Amino acid sequence: MVQSPCVRNCCLDTDDVCMGCGRTITEITGWHHAEPAEKQAICQRAAERMQQRRHNIMLRVARQSGTNDSN
Structure with a gap:
């Protein structure tokens, strides 16, 4: 069984990629069926x-x- 990379720190960036685990929204929502x-x-x-x-x-x-440093 492959463990989910979820770290329970879900926050999507402007590209709909989770800043906590690095998965796209599509990968997150499709995880259980993959x-x-x-x-x-x-x-x-x-x-x-x-x-x-x-x-x-x-x-x-x-x-x-x-x-x-240059200032």
Whole structure:
């Protein structure tokens, strides 16, 4: 059985992706009907989205701190 990546921190961003687990709204609503192989694929995509989100946040912070250093 594939465990849901849900962390009970549901908040959708402007792309309808959960900021807590990284799943799209379609993936969230279809989870209970998905086959195990599809659940694995959903978990993989969600993990990749969360990794990309963290990367984007780090870039944004680095840019902001670089801007602050030049003042």
